[in-house]
């Protein structure tokens with residue numbers, strides 16, 4: 001089971017050096033994507049992954065940086081030749097969102113199905129809405145569990161744990177410090193956790209007109225990088241990967257991110273980079 005970081009920025013604004021937050025888990029020739037911000041399909045192609053191998057998509061929550069391309073990704077996998085089902089798993093109103101997407105691309109779908117003779121795209125989509133901590137996948141040698149995390153005001157928000165062949169990878173989604181996530185991540189080989197850098201956020205270095213209110217949201221609903229280290233320590237994970245970085249531009253030096261996480265976690269820490277394979 002291989003983890004590929006497809007995007008490591010936090011927030012919906014595009015950045016030159018980092019894509020919207022997304023991860024690919026590659027196992028036995030199939031691809032499982034966690035979160036679908038803008039540009040995720042292109043990030044997969046740039047990472048050397050075949051869109052047609054997309055098996056399932058897991059959505060953490062309905063903030064735009066995680067879901068703008070939730071319809072586009074399976075759609076583009078279909079145009080890349082996928083004819084087998086793509087499962088899409090995540091919180092409500094996932095079904096409604098995908099129905100709206102189908103309506104949005106209906107002109108293209110109708111024309112493309114006529115000209116290519118492809119199996120109708122809508123037949124590929126298998127949607128599962130998740131409202132509680134539970135096992136959400138047990139197939140193809142892979143098991144996936146999720147838990148509810150704490151990311152107000154978006155509820156439910158989910159974290160996911162992937163397991164196969166004795167290896168485990170946990171993706172935090174967006175959350176402030178969450179005891180449920182510590183339990184889900186217990187003993188995991190890899191924890192990919194969102195992080196913000198407190199001094200940069202509280203100093204309003206986000207270069208936005210609404211920086212003060214945005215900073216309040218970030219502090220209230222996300223996890224400061226030192227507390228991310230605390231989560232990794234309490235869960236006793238094997239490797240901590242910092243991702244969904246706020247700020248996502250190079251305003252904070254790599255060493256500052258790492259030093260802050262290491263101040264509360266003695267294990268190995270990686271500052272996530274787009275296209276990094278773990």
Ligand SMILES: [Zn+2]
Pocket residue numbers: 010011021063065066174244
């Ligand atoms: Zn986010």
